[in-house]
Amino acid sequence: MSVDDRFRPLEQGDVEEEGIRSEIITGPVSDWATDFSHLEPEWAADPYPIQDDLRQRCPIAHTDRFGGGWLPTKYEDVAAIAYDTERFSSRSIIMGNFRPPRDVAPVGGSPPISSDPPFHQHARKLLLGAFTKTAISRQEPATRAFCHELIDKFEGRDVVDAATEYAQHIPMRVIADMLGFPPEDGPQFADFVEDLLEGINLPPEDRIQRMERLFQYLLDQVHDHLDNPRDDITSYLIGAEIFGQKLTAEHVTGAMALLLIAGIDTTWSAIGSSLWHLARNPADRQRLRAEPGLLPVAMEEFLRAYAPVTMARLVKEDMTWHGVDMKADDWILLSFPAANRDPAQFDRAGEVVIDRQVNRHAAFGLGIHRCLGSHLARMELRVALEVWLARIGEFTLAEPGNPAAVRWSTGQIRGPRALPLKIK
Amino acid sequence: MKVRINPELCQGHGRCYDLAPELFGADEEGYGQVLGDGLVSPDQERTARLAAANCPERAIDVEET
Numbered sequence: 001m002s003v004d005d006r007f008r009p010l011e012q013g014d015v016e017e018e019g020i021r022s023e024i025i026t027g028p029v030s031d032w033a034t035d036f037s038h039l040e041p042e043w044a045a046d047p048y049p050i051q052d053d054l055r056q057r058c059p060i061a062h063t064d065r066f067g068g069g070w071l072p073t074k075y076e077d078v079a080a081i082a083y084d085t086e087r088f089s090s091r092s093i094i095m096g097n098f099r100p101p102r103d104v105a106p107v108g109g110s111p112p113i114s115s116d117p118p119f120h121q122h123a124r125k126l127l128l129g130a131f132t133k134t135a136i137s138r139q140e141p142a143t144r145a146f147c148h149e150l151i152d153k154f155e156g157r158d159v160v161d162a163a164t165e166y167a168q169h170i171p172m173r174v175i176a177d178m179l180g181f182p183p184e185d186g187p188q189f190a191d192f193v194e195d196l197l198e199g200i201n202l203p204p205e206d207r208i209q210r211m212e213r214l215f216q217y218l219l220d221q222v223h224d225h226l227d228n229p230r231d232d233i234t235s236y237l238i239g240a241e242i243f244g245q246k247l248t249a250e251h252v253t254g255a256m257a258l259l260l261i262a263g264i265d266t267t268w269s270a271i272g273s274s275l276w277h278l279a280r281n282p283a284d285r286q287r288l289r290a291e292p293g294l295l296p297v298a299m300e301e302f303l304r305a306y307a308p309v310t311m312a313r314l315v316k317e318d319m320t321w322h323g324v325d326m327k328a329d330d331w332i333l334l335s336f337p338a339a340n341r342d343p344a345q346f347d348r349a350g351e352v353v354i355d356r357q358v359n360r361h362a363a364f365g366l367g368i369h370r371c372l373g374s375h376l377a378r379m380e381l382r383v384a385l386e387v388w389l390a391r392i393g394e395f396t397l398a399e400p401g402n403p404a405a406v407r408w409s410t411g412q413i414r415g416p417r418a419l420p421l422k423i424k
Numbered sequence: 425m426k427v428r429i430n431p432e433l434c435q436g437h438g439r440c441y442d443l444a445p446e447l448f449g450a451d452e453e454g455y456g457q458v459l460g461d462g463l464v465s466p467d468q469e470r471t472a473r474l475a476a477a478n479c480p481e482r483a484i485d486v487e488e489t
Contacts, residue, residue: 125453132454133438296442300478358477366480370435375454378442 006249007222020099022067024201036063036071039201044410051338060324066095069331078339081332082366088313089116095312095331096200110258111251122242130233133375139174146173147387159398163419167271170384175263180232193265197411218253267377269308269415271384276416279397284354298354299381304361305352307337310412336362394424425464426487427472429456433483444475
């Protein structure tokens with residue numbers, strides 16, 4: 001057994017103890033321009049009309065919830081903030097009622113997504129090689145075989161849940177393989193994701209407890225890898241160095257948490273939203289079946305129109321920005337989905353045009369924080385849709401008259417969490 | 425026609441090497457690279473423009489020579 005004294009057992013206070021807490025405010029939104037909340041059911045069910053309305057009349061909405069925050073809705077504003085790491089920090093990228101202390105910058109709790117320059121580029125460089133298109137292509141045969149296995153289980157059934165019986169499992173299996181975690185731990189990952197991304201308005205004690213559960217799991221995996229080093233990202237991170245020094249334990253487990261959480265429900269959402277669209281649009285379904293070569297183009301349009309990921313930033317200092325008075329530590333809800341439907345940036349922005357050739361969308365972000373896993377996400381989405389379209393003869397919503405049958409996630413990652421489909 | 429990637433702007437989205445693999449490749453960290461001297465033959469011009477138009481960072485210059 002190898003000893004590495006960086007990885008001590010978790011102690012009280014290791015997780016989200018210090019920081020700034022704000023009052024938890026829930027309930028119906030009075031006016032989206034002055035009281036927005038991305039955690040209310042109306043937003044979860046259909047955020048696009050809200051964003052379109054705000055873009056016309058605001059275009060930067062405000063809320064007093066979460067201790068104060070802003071919601072830009074124009075592509076131009078979203079891009080400007082994504083590029084401006086001087087005035088907007090990534091110290092926390094999940095907008096809620098907890099702000100980590102200022103001194104966690106520039107590293108943050110889960111590098112590199114939570115990091116600011118100049119540290120950011122070093123933390124990112126460590127991981128880029130594992131996520132290039134070439135590196136990711138090695139995962140494709142196993143991903144394809146796994147998609148087939150999932151569909152084999154539909155044998156003899158008329159109705160399946162494409163979210164929980166298909167979309168969810170694909171990114172979960174692939175990232176578990178890449179990190180070197182046991183594939184049978186999948187159900188736990190789903191809990192971690194929900195805890196972190198959907199439990200935003202829970203009381204702090206609850207959140208801390210859930211976070212501890214995740215970090216305890218990650219620490220157990222680290223120890224397993226210390227005992228049995230292998231060729232995967234966990235062993236790589238344990239051995240990796242920045243500035244000639246091994247990474248801190250917090251950096252290792254923070255990066256593992258990022259890869260696990262960010263790798264799962266984002267792509268789960270993208271696959272689910274694409275299938276939801278196709279289930280409701282027979283012309284697009286038939287066209288993709290007739291022209292499978294169009295799928296890479298159509299997929300970019302699904303990513304634009306149903307971009308699953310919204311990020312957050314924290315304002316560094318008081319300032320007037322594009323006409324609004326921002327205070328230090330105000331949140332920015334950085335909505336790539338809203339940017340992607342800005343008519344100033346896209347023709348027919350509100351429509352899904354599956355053969356859109358020019359599609360400069362921002363689904364994977366812009367600037368230095370471009371989604372590290374974008375090549376992985378694109379591979380999983382393409383393979384998941386290829387296999388589905390090849391194997392499932394015809395599919396429609398199981399309950400077309402009942403919008404409540406499809407349940408959408410709450411929070412910054414948007415996708416269907418229940419998607420019953422009738423298949424033939 | 426000639427294509428160039430501005431390395432200050434490129435973030436490794438990879439749209440160029442997805443859409444025009446005959447003109448662009450990736451380095452070992454996934455950043456886009458122009459293959460060869462960047463000269464575009466007439467039959468590749470459409471693809472070159474398409475790659476430039478799809479770059480989220482506007483990092484590709486297409487220069488008419």
